[in-house]
Amino acid sequence: MASLEIGIVGLPNVGKTSLFNALTNAGAEVTDYAAAQSSANVGVAAVPDARLDQLAVVAGSTETIYASVQIADVSGLARGAGKNGSLGGAYLGHLRASDALVHVVRTFGDADVFHVDGRVDEVADAEAVDLELVLADLQVVERRIERATRAGRTGFKAAAASLEQLARLVAHLDDGAPARTFGEPLPDDLDLLSRKPLLYIANTSESGDAEAVAALQRYADGTPVVAVAARFEAELAEIDDPDERSAFLAEIGQVEAGMPRVARAAFQLLDLITFFTVGPKEARAWPLGRGSTALEAAGKIHSDIARGFIRAEVITTADMLACRTHAEAQRRGVMRVEGRDYVVADGDVVNVRFNV
Ligand SMILES: Nc1nc2c(ncn2[C@@H]2O[C@H](COP(=O)(O)OP(=O)(O)OP(=O)(O)O)[C@@H](O)[C@H]2O)c(=O)[nH]1
Numbered sequence: 001m002a003s004l005e006i007g008i009v010g011l012p013n014v015g016k017t018s019l020f021n022a023l024t025n026a027g028a029e030v031t032d033y034a035a036a037q038s039s040a041n042v043g044v045a046a047v048p049d050a051r052l053d054q055l056a057v058v059a060g061s062t063e064t065i066y067a068s069v070q071i072a073d074v075s076g077l078a079r080g081a082g083k084n085g086s087l088g089g090a091y092l093g094h095l096r097a098s099d100a101l102v103h104v105v106r107t108f109g110d111a112d113v114f115h116v117d118g119r120v121d122e123v124a125d126a127e128a129v130d131l132e133l134v135l136a137d138l139q140v141v142e143r144r145i146e147r148a149t150r151a152g153r154t155g156f157k158a159a160a161a162s163l164e165q166l167a168r169l170v171a172h173l174d175d176g177a178p179a180r181t182f183g184e185p186l187p188d189d190l191d192l193l194s195r196k197p198l199l200y201i202a203n204t205s206e207s208g209d210a211e212a213v214a215a216l217q218r219y220a221d222g223t224p225v226v227a228v229a230a231r232f233e234a235e236l237a238e239i240d241d242p243d244e245r246s247a248f249l250a251e252i253g254q255v256e257a258g259m260p261r262v263a264r265a266a267f268q269l270l271d272l273i274t275f276f277t278v279g280p281k282e283a284r285a286w287p288l289g290r291g292s293t294a295l296e297a298a299g300k301i302h303s304d305i306a307r308g309f310i311r312a313e314v315i316t317t318a319d320m321l322a323c324r325t326h327a328e329a330q331r332r333g334v335m336r337v338e339g340r341d342y343v344v345a346d347g348d349v350v351n352v353r354f355n356v
């Protein structure tokens with residue numbers, strides 16, 4: 001299964017790697033200077049889901065397997081990087097390959113941490129990175145225009161139409177606006193960073209930085225903002241003992257870890273739904289593109305199951321929790337039998353009958 005990847009962007013030293021560690025528990029190196037690392041940290045973040053926890057209890061499943069998203073953490077994006085073309089190579093490769101971007105903005109203001117501009121200004125910082133992404137895209141579109149112009153000379157009508165659209169896009173990007181807000185359908189192969197779904201993370205101090213978070217929310221103008229104290233969360237992720245965890249959380253007056261919120265927001269950003277398979281061996285959450293069919297869901301589980309697909313038996317999470325077993329759900333008439341074209345709904349408990 002090709003895994004969906006989320007790329008972390010942000011200015012240097014804002015806590016991207018701390019967030020990555022908190023999400024993935026990978027223990028990547030965190031430095032208090034701006035590390036110029038050329039390779040990326042890539043890891044997997046589990047997406048906690050209370051519905052799955054309950055289903056696992058009801059079914060007495062030995063193992064609980066959450067859905068996951070892949071996260072890539074690269075070094076900081078310097079101001080000017082998009083314009084002067086230094087947004088190159090491996091760095092861009094990772095971001096371009098991402099299906100969505102998480103943009104970390106620093107609101108914590110410890111004096112002991114080096115900050116590139118010697119101050120904390122969350123809105124200016126966010127704006128700077130957003131602009132670099134737009135400028136990098138502008139270069140891509142301009143290159144595309146050069147190519148389309150050459151094709152146009154040899155007389156392709158399609159090239160002329162796309163040239164007009166690309167010129168409108170250049171004007172849009174030139175205003176500093178992201179491709180996301182362009183409002184015209186663009187060719188699928190035009191891979192622009194500012195076109196990807198985006199989520200802001202306000203990396204706060206343990207006190208929460210309410211004012212700065214509110215300012216960032218105003219700037220974000222509808223784009224989701226999730227506030228979290230990344231360094232604290234990264235430390236929390238390393239504690240396995242439940243009592244120790246509770247004590248650590250209580251220290252900053254929190255009852256639960258903030259990372260599940262981030263993981264869920266990232267998951268939503270990818271426009272995924274979750275379906276479940278539940279049995280005594282394992283209860284498992286599967287990510288699936290919204291609008292996918294039962295046959296596609298079967299293919300996520302195993303290509304053989306899709307190939308030999310006969311039918312899907314579908315129970316809602318609520319019905320499954322009430323009935324406790326597939327057999328009881330069938331007896332009460334809440335188990336639906338669906339064909340290969342059934343559009344799977346979020347929270348469906350699915351059992352595929354297949355024949356190989
Ligand atoms: N007080 C505080 N410090 C933090 C927080 N998150 C990160 N830091 C500190 O900020 C510094 C940079 O953190 P990193 O996670 O390495 O930041 P980064 O964005 O990955 O940095 P580069 O990869 O070098 O661009 C480290 O000293 C962290 O301990 C936070 O939430 N609160």
Ligand SMILES: [Mg+2]
Pocket residue numbers: 016017018035073074075076
């Ligand atoms: Mg880092």
